[in-house]
Amino acid sequence: MTGRRIVSISLPRLAIESWQSRATRRGDAWPEDIPLALAAPGPHGPVIHAANRAAERAGARIGTRAVDSRAICPALHIEPAEPERDAARLARLAFWARRWGPYSTPDGDDGIILDTTGAAHLFGGEAAMLAEIQAGFARAGLTARLALAPTRGAAWALARFGPERAICTDPLPALAPLPVAGLRLSGETLLLLRRLGLKTIGDLAAIPRLSLMRRFARAEPQDNPLVRLDQALGRAAEPLDAPEPAPEFAAEARLAEPVMDPSDWLPGLLADLCAQMAAADRGCRRLCLSVFRVDGERRDIRVAMAAPTRDPGHLLRLFDGRLERLDPGYGFDLIRLAAEAVEPLAQAQPGLDGAAPTGLALARLVDRLAARFGAQTISRPLPRESHVPERAEAPGPPLAATPAPPARPDRPIRLLNPPEEIRVLYAIPEGPPAQFVWRRQTLRVARHAGPERIAPEWWHDRPGTRLRDYFRIEDDSGLRLWIYREGLVHDGRGGAPRWFLHGIFA
Template sequence: MQRRIVSLWFPRLASDRILRAQPTEAPFAVTHHEKNSERLYCVNSFARQQGLVEGMGLCDAKVLCPELRTQAADLLADQRFLQMLLRWSNRYCPWVGADGADGLMLDVTGSTHLFGGEAEMLFDLHERLAQFGLTVFSGLAATKGAAWAVSHYSKGVVAEGGLKAALSSMPVQALRLDEATCITLQRLGLRSIGDVLATPRATLGRRFGLELLRHVDQAFGDQAEQINPQAPEVYYAVRLTFPDPIGFFDDVMAGLKRLLEHLCLKLKKHEQGMRSLRLTCQRVDQVSAQAELRLARPMHDSARILPLFERSVGEIDAGYGIDQLRLEAFDLEPLPLQQVEVSTTPKPSGDALNDLITRLGSRIGLDKIVRFLPADSHVPERSFVVAPAAYCEAEGEWREGLVRPLRLFAPEPVLGKDKMPPKTFCWRGMRLALGRATGPERIAPEWWLDDPNWRSGLRDYWRVETRQGRRLWMFFTPQSPAWFVQGEFA
């Protein structure tokens, strides 16, 4: 059985993606910053009728078409949209791969008869994509290179054994050559693929190297070229459609509960946990309202997640009613199943703390909730690190026997040059008198670290209690006699 390849080219992928949600009959273009200026990245058919083309400067386009509407390009969104089309194309064959940023390749060998033939399958494909509001050009041939050439410079189906007749009249650009090679070929009078075939291979090889010959051989099947399908991604999203619109808080939470149960069941099956969820409420007036939830820990427990959604769901404006709910999971992390231990003494669980962090994070942001973690250093400033509580575990042990103040700040000088704590001193505009002092605790600098705050050498730390009630952490520097206050106890 001869191999059959379909090439799909979406020349207006970026503009079609945007116009599917915001249809218009006016000239529209997607812009992209290139060469220190805004240029047209993709234009719709109405803009093309006004003489606008890709690569044109935005200022020049506005002069030609003052009513032009524009929107900035989102390359990541275009890539996700192409991936969605790739998954959709699996209805025609199981072997589908991406072809650049605006095309797909389908190996339909042995599957065209399921649609009544090759022409019938292409007709069905075009009809469905047209209903999606997409512009597509297709080509079907025995090789990947030939299918690409037909989709970009012709149309239809190339019959078996008809590659040479179909490709000979096409320009040399149909061989997927770079622009410089195409210009050189045209200057030599080789404007079509037929002209290239009529030229001796030895001459082409000496002048252009093996790259040109490789593209020719791939187009005519003399050299194999594979389609690289992407492994199907597991998409964690569920949807619920209602026969009648809903709008009450309890109704939305009941629907969300059903969605969470299905979503968490799928996550448990693949041993995955989610850190972010997005609930999209589609209203009857075609306006979407969203509620997002970021979790402090990866989870797949619907009973724990549902109460955390209450605040976000309560802020949703139902409008004239909601007729569809969609729940998506993002930021997935492995969450393997754990062995259940039978023990009479229950182990402490951090679920309550994680839920509290999630609730607070939904108000002020997860990144603003931090925890202190012990670090392997005897220098006070380096004995701990501050990390977001949602993205780290409480690990490590604090050193026992080391008394440290609750508040630690940059050293603040006070008057005094004696090695014993001063009897009276001024600090932050207050005159304080010594009540009791405990120490010293000598700390040496870490010579392997270049810390400008510790270049002065040794420090003798004292715990000082003043008669005014202040409990300070002070140190004395023997090498250059001076006193400093660095912390305050509770």
């Protein structure tokens, strides 16, 4: 037995409750005490697809013909069912339920399977988690029955035929008293099992397998009682296929003939995608270009943006030099462009001269550099709380939300790491050196400003660290440098002061 924990969510009244919810939003709420049924096409006329409680009390049964139900209950009101809208809502609910677990998928027409392995402690335990899930669906106007078990089959059976909010650790004792309908079998197979006298799952488990294997040898795996029993008891694997949600905005081109290069179709796809996002006042932070080869292979190229955008020209530039890396094989016959990360983005106000706003210039520059060289090879400075220049900034990711620190006019943009020691030939008392040697060049100071004193940080520096006096100097050629004197004469922390060149002004 594995350590998996699977939650099965049964929504037995999804169709009728969804119809009533849509009617309420239209301002046409249906009273609960008036019989209402939804009808779907059947082989011999419309059949009852769903019914409210008043209709059920009046004799309407799911699967019976609508005319027969109306004969039993003349006051029964019948509306057409909307299975496609119900299926779409069930898919949305399945993704919504991922707040309680990382993997979920619709289960049939009226259920959801949710993998909560290792997540129950985040909600106060398994019992508290089931209660919270049921309360969440109740707030959405849906009746839900839940169960938790180590296998998908056991959770499904307990959610529909077991006690309320059942929690199972050992499937066989929990499933034994339940009817064989809990094994997700077809009506014909259930009828055959009842004729054999096998009414419960415990009865089926007690029968020798050899005789049942002969009888169900030609049955499909999904309708074989032994296969379903093994899946429910954890003896056979039953993987959970949890698809990712479909992108909110996407554009695709289906090609009549395979092509080797998708470049010609990319501008049109970007224009279509950006028009969709503009209509919804949205912008994207990540794009995925997918090309489908004729041999069944798929290739993806993703680009990320520092700020949400829907400018097709800017997005097109991010793919420069990257399409050549695609292996076309025998060609592509389908090209799809999807926005994977979407955020609100209102319309921007252009300037009085008609020019586009320039506030995103830095973000777009970062986008192009990251697309060309890779996001991991580019960094931007982030401010840190320190007076020591080499500690005042730290490298950060290019797409960080934290803005870069503003440049100080009295500090150089380029710092030498580590600072380079200079040999002083003549120094002015309490001032900068009048002449010094740096990299075998003798420089004479023409102008200077300072000093700016920076004391050691006792919480970082070791005892005996000397203070610094910084000077901004300019030589005869106009070269502007940032130098400092480390220590003072007779400061008791070493010998004579030393001089270093720390930065170069632009």
